[in-house]
Amino acid sequence: MKENPMGNNDIITAIRAQLGEPTLNPESKSGRRAYLDIPAERLEQSSRVMLDEFGARFQIATAVDTAAGYEVLYHWALDENDCVVTFKILLEHSTPELDSIALMCPAAEWIEREMWELMGIQFNGHPDMRHLLLADDWPEGNYPMRKNHGATS
């Protein structure tokens, strides 16, 4: 463990400075949690910052189907600062697409497959996109975790 690690509020400030001052979501109640709004096109660059500049550990990603669109959350652990920084990326329901970060972050490879097959998010550039959990003959276009907001049938 580092000597005198930065307090978690300080590390969040430092991260935001490097990421172009993304909005700090009101959910970020304590220094231990920070939820940052990241535009989709800045995902790869922001992930690199977390990995290379701050030595963050990719924990997992979560796709959420909300009325406003698909939110894709990337959770990064800062083990030396007792902090979890979460990227929040909002995608339109009509274009659920993101660039894959699997090549720079092998830890993300499986979860991108899972988010595709359960939520229907396309990950451009994924090295091995195919079913992870569901059977190969699972009906195409059937994404079990979707809530179909606004659907009338």
Add this chain to the structure above:
Amino acid sequence: MNGAINALTRSLNVFHLGGSACNNCDIEILDALTPRYDLERFGITLVGSIRHADVLLVSGIFNRKAAIRAQELLAQVPKPYLVLGIGGCPCTGLMFRDSYNWDRPPSDYMQIDAFVPGCPPKPEAIISAVVKVVEGLRSGALVPRCLQESGGMVEKAATEVADTA
């Protein structure tokens, strides 16, 4: 009692068939082999191939993928054999009943002779179930469901629920 069924009443080869289980029942089954319960003293051994099985201990709900594999495997078991559903999952599906990845109860395509409820049932309950089933075979009260033409509920078939010890 015919010779084949008679063979089921002693020196049982047990095969564990887990399908989408949380493992607790599976570990309790393995536990039954360890010194505290020591199933081996009853002449019961765990086998690694379903082709050698006399008794199938079935655990889990069997999701869509597992159900297909299970049906392939079941075709390989030589008759007669017994099937015991271990734990709440093969009994009712428990809280996984509404899952999008669950098709139908294992009892729809497996002829389950006895259910051992519990989450998980204790090793004593599993042993008790095996003993009861063997006694049922000996007395003729239990006819293995795999031998029954109808495959449905037959008066003599005992789908007994083992008492949890």
Add this chain to the structure above:
Amino acid sequence: MSKRTIIPIGPYHALQEEPEFFKLHVEDETVVHLDIELGYNHRGIEKLSESKTFEETIFLVERICGICSTSHPLACVQAVEDAGNIKVPERALFIRSAIGELERIHSHLLWLGLAGHFIGFNTIWMWAWRFREDVLNILELLTGNRNHYGMMKPGGVRRDINKTDIPVVEKLLDDLQDPIKMFRDAVIQDPLIHARTKDVGILTLEKAIAYGALGPTARASGYDIDVRRDHPHAAYSMVDFDVITCEKGDVFDKAVVRILEMFESIRIIQQCLKQLEKFGGPIDSNPRFVAAGEGIGQYEAPRGEVFHYVRSDGSNRPIRHKVRAPSFMNVPTNRETVPGSTVADATIILAAVDPCYCCTERMAVAVDSICGDRLLDSRDLIRLSCEKTDRLMAETGLSGPSLPNY
């Protein structure tokens, strides 16, 4: 020309309790490629959670895994408490850690037994599981069940630990020290175990970091992470313990980390019990609702960090519940550790990650196509592993770990 063979392990493999499929692509005796196929355990728990209340979902996630059955509830209640800003009384924090560490001991003993079985030492299996029974007895005394304890709830724990039970638990912990020392010495010092596990299945530090490996799998490679220390929760900031790491990341190191961690678990439980004996207090803050918000809960399960994310809209159900078990990050590391090994070693390498497929809701599987003229099934693979041990015994004159005959 070397033959290429595909060897399926699974889906119903005697040495791994769950259906899964690893397909080894083999040239002569060396594994050149590993395919992993999952899906035999996927029960759609995240979706099911959205139709359960916050209290019901704890029972649901408990049944994600039978071995680490309190790890998921612990992470889940912490996520709910994080989302809803719910406080937990101090007494409950000590109970949480005590139960969690008892689970760690039983899980590591379970793994030790299975690992011994895989390489042909059934004596280790029988002894490890025999002492595991004592731990399960204590868990039954404290919680009412050997497995699936039902202890956690948002805001605290569901049952208190009686003062009269504390001496019983303390005695068990004292009585466990010698057997764990026995395992430590039998495994760490035995040259035959060394021959089977040292330099086998090495996961480098660099790869451990790249894959986001967790728990003993990571710490064996020198990746010094432990959620108990790094993201303190439950009672871990109030007790002393050491985080065990090794350097090489081979199967041997993974075993060493797990064995030595058991001593630390005993230390933690003893400290928790002292607090519980001295002080009283409530065990539940009785939250009435979960305010709208999002929360993250992390817990160091026996296999590594369990991560839960919960989003609440102020109603009585989670509108999103993400579950990530440690094996989801650890199982892919097999792609680095298995290729290059021999077929006889593949099984122990796969087992060294302590895969909890039900947690991962996946099964490792292999491809369907079969080529080559030699096909081994799962029994052959165990046999190969045990034969290697026999061969080593004959060549070296060693007799394996010295444990009394049970």
